[in-house]
Every structure is written in C-alpha cells, then in structure tokens.
C-alpha cells in the first residue's frame with residue numbers, strides 16, 4: 001500500500017483548535033435522543049411518498065418533491081436515511097423501503113446512468129449499507145460494479161479521479177483532468193472494494209487521489225479549493241477554480257467539510273496518521289471560521305450581503321469531527337475538542353434550524369445547495385442525512401456505512 005507523504009501534508013498551516021471547543025457544550029444526551037426520535041418520525045411520515053421514489057436534492061418552500069433515480073448524486077441520502085431508521089428502530093418497513101430503492105440503483109448501473117465520480121455517494125449509502133446490514137450478495141456485487149466504474153475515471157499521470165463528464169471528454173474541455181474536493185467522500189467505496197475483494201488496486205487509487213487532493217486542493221492556510229485541474233498527459237497542475245463557491249480563491253464551507261470527513265475516513269482505511277493530522281488542520285480552519293452558533297456561512301469569503309448559512313455543511317462537519325476524534329492518537333487532547341464541536345453543532349441544528357413538520361417534509365432549514373444559482377435557505381437531502389447520521393453517532397453504538 002502506498003504511504004502518504006507526511007512532510008507534504010505538514011506544509012499546511014495550523015490555525016489551532018479555537019478555545020471555545022475545549023469546554024463541554026451545554027447539550028444533553030436526552031436532547032439529542034429527542035431530536036433523533038423526531039427525525040425518525042419525519043422519515044416514517046415520508047415513507048409512502050418516497051418509497052421507490054426520492055426527495056429531490058433540495059426543497060422548494062421547504063418541501064421536497066419526488067424524483068426518479070435516473071441522474072444526480074443525491075438519491076442515496078434518502079436510502080441512507082431509511083437504513084439508519086431501520087437500524088435505530090428495528091422496524092421492517094424502513095428496510096423494505098431501502099430495499100425497494102436498491103432495485104433502482106441496480107437499474108441505474110445497468111442503464112449506464114452513472115458517468116460521475118459521485119458513484120461513492122450513490123453506492124455507499126445504498127448498496128454498501130445494504131450489504132453491511134443484510135449480507136445480500138447482490139448488493140455487494142452492485143457496489144463492486146460501481147467501484148470498477150469509479151476506477152475508470154482515474155488519470156494516472158496526475159494521480160486523480162476526474163469528477164465530472166465522461167472520462168473521454170475532449171482535451172480542451174473544462175471537465176477533463178478536473179478533480180473536486182467532494183471526491184474525498186467517494187473514496188470509501190474504493191477502500192471498501194479492496195477490503196472485500198483483497199485486491200489492493202482500488203485502495204491504491206484512493207490513496208493516490210487523496211495525496212493529489214492534499215497537494216493541490218488543500219491550500220497552505222488549511223482552506224480548500226473546490227476544484228483543481230491537472231494536465232492528464234504530463235500531470236502538471238493547471239490551477240484551482242470554483243463551481244459552487246463564491247470565487248476561485250474563496251473557501252466554500254461545504255467543500256471544507258467534505259475534506260474534513262473524507263481525510264478522517266481515509267486515515268482509518270489506510271491506517272495513515274498523516275491523513276488524520278490533515279483532517280485536524282482542515283477542521284481547525286473550519287472551526288476558526290464557523291459562526292458563533294456553529295453553523296457556517298455557505299462560503300467563508302462571501303460578502304456580507306451573501307451571508308446565507310449552510311446547515312448541510314454543519315451536519316457533514318458534525319459527522320466528520322466525530323470521526324476525526326476517533327482517528328487521533330489516544331494522547332491527543334484535541335480529540336475531546338472535536339467531540340465537543342460535533343455535539344455543539346448537532347445541538348444548534350436541532351434547536352435553531354429544525355423545520356416545522358406541519359409545513360415541511362425535510363429536517364433542516366437553511367441548507368445552501370448553490371447560492372450562485374439562487375438555491376439557498378432550503379432543506380438539502382444530504383444535510384438531513386448527515387444530521388441524522390450525526391445524531392446516531394452521538395446516541396447509539398453504530399458502525400458507519402462509509
């Protein structure tokens with residue numbers, strides 16, 4: 001297995017963990033259990049509408065409409081919510097819904113509707129979660145097919161997985177050789193594939209992508225670019241840009257949280273402490289810039305007249321910080337601080353950003369899918385998923401799907 005170049009990762013400045021997270025937050029376990037119970041009730045209420053259909057990526061007027069599973073990267077978050085509800089309650093109807101949805105993920109592979117790096121998001125929360133919980137061989141097989149398709153998107157010279165477009169996209173296209181920070185959350189599919197097949201090729205590709213991401217997407221101050229393009233023939237770096245953030249040099253807060261969680265997960269799979277240290281530096285940047293109520297603005301560098309919050313980034317952060325706390329050496333006193341930050345975030349989301357169930361079929365208000373496209377102040381289905389995953393992490397003994 002290739003090792004991460006620790007010296008490279010250590011060139012990132014560390015802004016340090018802010019003092020406020022050294023204190024235990026005023027959020028009780030009972031509060032988090034109640035929030036989880038409310039969330040499960042909401043999932044239950046939505047089961048009939050979204051049985052083998054899916055909430056769209058973001059709501060309109062805080063109400064999700066139903067979509068088919070034919071494109072996009074977000075359908076699996078609903079399936080993941082169903083699996084979480086099944087695990088928490090043991091109720092068969094949640095498992096039946098998740099299994100009905102799995103048929104649509106298998107169909108999507110058969111129809112070739114998966115020309116994206118988001119195969120990791122799509123098949124981790126559907127097929128891998130399903131395989132982990134039911135041991136049905138068909139789900140393992142679907143997840144391995146997805147892993148093989150993700151491998152096809154790898155460019156060897158720069159050592160990266162292309163995010164968007166066909167791998168064979170034209171030489172002068174925007175997509176060719178472009179990686180994005182979100183991809184760090186797609187790597188667990190590859191690490192898992194190596195674990196179940198014994199073939200180290202998948203994990204080697206995941207590690208090469210993680211190192212290229214560390215080299216180019218992570219900036220020296222611990223913030224991140226959203227996207228970065230490399231020459232696929234020579235491997236030369238061509239520069240960073242944004243797609244959903246404020247501008248090329250800004251720090252899109254959701255991207256930062258994908259990286260915090262993604263490196264914490266890579267640290268576990270690759271048994272590589274340098275990834276955990278990098279996740280900590282990314283977390284320190286995030287926690288130094290998040291708002292007083294532990295929920296970030298959608299982009300840390302956006303001007304004051306665009307200060308929309310992104311609760312979905314906060315929910316991802318809560319899960320990533322909890323994972324990071326478990327990946328640090330026992331003697332590392334920061335672990336307690338990351339736990340505190342995760343709990344404080346969940347408490348704030350529950351208290352200040354929960355929807356009114358009589359008006360919404362989502363869980364969290366003020367998600368920001370893409371303010372550059374006018375999409376903010378809505379529920380986002382991945383924000384709802386990570387909120388519930390965070391509550392499960394905080395209140396149950398849970399083995400992750402990632």
Ligand code: GLY
Pocket residue numbers: 073182244254369
């Ligand atoms: N992965 C796409 C996003 O975070 O919006």
